[in-house]
Amino acid sequence: MFLSFPIDRVRADFPILHQQVYKRPLVYFDNAASTQKPVQVIDAIRRYYEQDNCNIHRGVHYLSVKATEAFEETRKEIREFINARDTREIIFTKGTTESLNLVASSFGKRYIRPGDEVIATIMEHHSNFVPWQQMCLECGATLRVAGIDDRGMLNVGELFGMISEKTRMITLTHVSNVLGTINPVKEIIAEAHKHGIPVLIDGAQGISHLPVDVQDMDCDFYCFSGHKMYGPMGIGVLYGKEKCLEELPPYQMGGEMIKEVYVDHTTFNELPFKFEAGTPNVEGVAGLRAALHYLNELGMDNIMDYEASLLKYATEKLAGIEGVRFYGTSDWKASLISFLIGKIHPYDVGMIIDKMGIAVRTGHHCAMPLMDYLHIPGTVRASFAFYNTMEEIDWMALAVAKAKKMLE
Ligand code: PLP
Numbered sequence: 001m002f003l004s005f006p007i008d009r010v011r012a013d014f015p016i017l018h019q020q021v022y023k024r025p026l027v028y029f030d031n032a033a034s035t036q037k038p039v040q041v042i043d044a045i046r047r048y049y050e051q052d053n054c055n056i057h058r059g060v061h062y063l064s065v066k067a068t069e070a071f072e073e074t075r076k077e078i079r080e081f082i083n084a085r086d087t088r089e090i091i092f093t094k095g096t097t098e099s100l101n102l103v104a105s106s107f108g109k110r111y112i113r114p115g116d117e118v119i120a121t122i123m124e125h126h127s128n129f130v131p132w133q134q135m136c137l138e139c140g141a142t143l144r145v146a147g148i149d150d151r152g153m154l155n156v157g158e159l160f161g162m163i164s165e166k167t168r169m170i171t172l173t174h175v176s177n178v179l180g181t182i183n184p185v186k187e188i189i190a191e192a193h194k195h196g197i198p199v200l201i202d203g204a205q206g207i208s209h210l211p212v213d214v215q216d217m218d219c220d221f222y223c224f225s226g227h228k229m230y231g232p233m234g235i236g237v238l239y240g241k242e243k244c245l246e247e248l249p250p251y252q253m254g255g256e257m258i259k260e261v262y263v264d265h266t267t268f269n270e271l272p273f274k275f276e277a278g279t280p281n282v283e284g285v286a287g288l289r290a291a292l293h294y295l296n297e298l299g300m301d302n303i304m305d306y307e308a309s310l311l312k313y314a315t316e317k318l319a320g321i322e323g324v325r326f327y328g329t330s331d332w333k334a335s336l337i338s339f340l341i342g343k344i345h346p347y348d349v350g351m352i353i354d355k356m357g358i359a360v361r362t363g364h365h366c367a368m369p370l371m372d373y374l375h376i377p378g379t380v381r382a383s384f385a386f387y388n389t390m391e392e393i394d395w396m397a398l399a400v401a402k403a404k405k406m407l408e
Contacts, residue, residue, distance in 0.1 A: 006298075007306075010298070010386060011387050013040065014387050015042070016028075016037075017036060017387060020357070021357050022354075022355050022356070024357030025357055027357055027388075027395055028359050028388070029358060029359055029383060029388065029392070029396065030359045030360060031208075031228075031384060032205060032228070032336050032361070032381065032383035033383070034227045034233070035227065035228055035229065035385055036230070036387070037230055037232070037291070038290075038291075040293065041230060041287045041290040041294065043290070044286050044287050044290035045232060045286060045287045048067075048070075048282070049283065052286070053067070053282075054066070054067040056071050056279075057256065057273075067282055070286060070289070071280070072087075074285045074286070074288060074289040074292075075087045075272070078090050081212075081292055082222065082239060083212075083216070084215070084239055085241075086242055089239055089240055089242050090239060091238040091239075091240065091271075092235065092236075092272075092276055092280050092281070092285060093223075093235075093237065093238050094235070094236055095225035095226070095227070095233075095235065096127055096203070096225045096228075096236055097236075099237065099238035100171075100202060100223055101251075103200055103221050103223075103238065103248075104134075104135045105135065105251055106249050107168075107169060107198075107248060108135035108136075108141075110247065110249055112136070112139040112141045112169075113141070114140030116139070116142075116168045117142045117143075117162075117168065118132050118135075118136055118143050118144070118167070118168060118169045118170075118171065119144045119145075119162050119169070120132055120143060120170075120171050120172060121147075121148070121172045121173070122145050122146065122369055122370050123148060123152070123154065123179060124145075124171075124172065124367070125177055125202065125204065125367055126368070127202070127366070128200075128202040129369060142166075145369070148179070148181075151328070151329045151330050152176070152180075152181050152327060152329060153332075154172075154184070156184060156187065163192065163197065167195065167197050169198055169200065170192045170198075170199045170200070171200040172202065173201070173205065173206075174203045174210070174212075174222075175205035175206045176328065177204070177336070177365055177366070178365045178367045178370055178379065179328025179330070179333075179370075180333040180335070180336040180337065180338070181328055181333060182333060182334055185199075185217055185219065186216070186218070189201075189219055193218065198220035198221070199220055200220065200222075201217070201221065201222045201223070203224040204225055204228055205228070205334060205336075206334075207224040207228065207229050208228050208229040208230070208295075208303075208385070209303070209304065209334040209335060211300040211301065214239050219239075220244045221241075222239040223236065223237065223239070226284060226288040226291065229288075229291055229295065230294055231287050232281075232283070232284045232288065232291075233284075234281050235281045235284025235285060235287070238275070242271065245271050245274075246271065250268055250274050251277075252277040253266075253277060254277035254278045255277065255278055256269065256273055256276055256277055256280075257276060306386050307334070307335035307385070307386060310384045310388055310390070310393065311333065311334075311337070311384065314337055314382065314384065314393045314397075315337060317394065317396075318339060321341070321401050321404060323341045323342040324400075325339060325340050327339065327340070327379050335384040336382065336383035336384065337381070337383075338379035338380070339380055340376065340379055340380065341400070341404050341407075342404075344404065344407045344408070346362040346377070346378045347378070349403045349404075349407070350362035350380055352402070352407070353400060356395070360380055360383075361381045361383070362380050363378040363379075364377070364378045365378070365379070365381060380400075382396060
């Protein structure tokens with residue numbers, strides 16, 4: 001067991017965790033949906049409104065310059081966090097979903113023609129599925145989908161077999177939000193690049209669990225959301241290689257993304273502003289910056305180690321309950337567990353353990369194609385963050401066993 005993680009200090013930073021629900025201490029295991037925020041992030045947002053609030057860029061007055069500097073400083077810190085080459089490659093968006101829509105829409109317009117193909121995987125979140133599916137339908141292209149094996153690991157050979165001269169893009173998740181599987185993205189990117197095919201990585205579940213180095217990975221695009229990495233909602237990032245972003249048309253039109261506007265035509269701003277139309281979420285960026293500082297201080301390697309010990313412990317505990325079936329048992333797995341018990345509906349398990357203070361997610365987890373593939377209605381998903389404890393896992397195991405007894 002990992003002993004040196006400063007769990008007490010960490011938990012003290014998250015005010016929301018210290019409350020009772022249904023007269024029990026809250027156990028929050030819904031981190032894959034959204035993480036809680038440390039007081040440092042909450043304070044940063046408050047401070048922003050008390051001291052810095054102003055629209056950014058173009059203003060010459062004190063507050064505007066101060067807010068702009070903080071905003072652009074955050075872009076630099078994000079560049080460092082994911083080891084991008086240049087700040088021009090960091091686009092602020094509303095979140096992963098908007099980042100994915102941006103790429104599917106702009107890339108589709110520029111490159112996808114009738115008869116072309118895009119390759120995804122069966123474990124994609126709807127956010128990385130529907131934009132590509134709809135874009136393909138509009139363009140007369142085909143979305144092809146690689147499957148998984150019985151441990152929930154991607155059939156990489158099947159994916160490679162789909163690559164042809166028709167393939168325009170490969171898009172896949174770094175970490176599955178249902179199975180926990182960490183995909184071998186580096187290997188897939190290397191193979192795709194041999195054929196000159198760009199690769200987009202949906203990092204919504206990767207960014208908070210793993211150190212991410214986009215240059216080492218060599219992905220062409222990487223997306224993530226602030227709220228899944230202890231930052232605020234409504235802010236996220238699209239990373240794109242400069243040469244890829246340069247070639248894409250703007251996604252939305254409006255202020256900030258223009259250079260010059262005439263009655264009959266417009267010239268567009270340079271990167272990254274070409275993709276940042278309108279007033280951005282400056283408050284969200286302030287909070288995201290504090291979240292980055294928090295993660296950097298804890299260290300992604302430490303987080304990974306501690307979460308691995310939580311995953312191992314929870315897997316052992318749940319495996320001790322007769323009838324529990326796991327979905328996703330890859331050796332390369334982030335700290336979440338999807339499971340079912342016998343014929344019991346996941347919703348019923350979720351409802352009962354909620355009354356014991358435990359928040360898990362039940363249902364299809366925005367991955368209906370995967371549920372169809374697995375022939376199940378959904379799962380119970382317990383997803384862990386670095387503020388969770390072994391004692392909370394003990395309590396969940398007791399609660400699940402109790403729910404099983406009641407429902408059988
Ligand atoms: N991709 C994955 C793998 C996710 O887990 C999620 C959210 O759960 C998303 C995309 C969408 O993220 P957001 O709702 O923050 O845009």
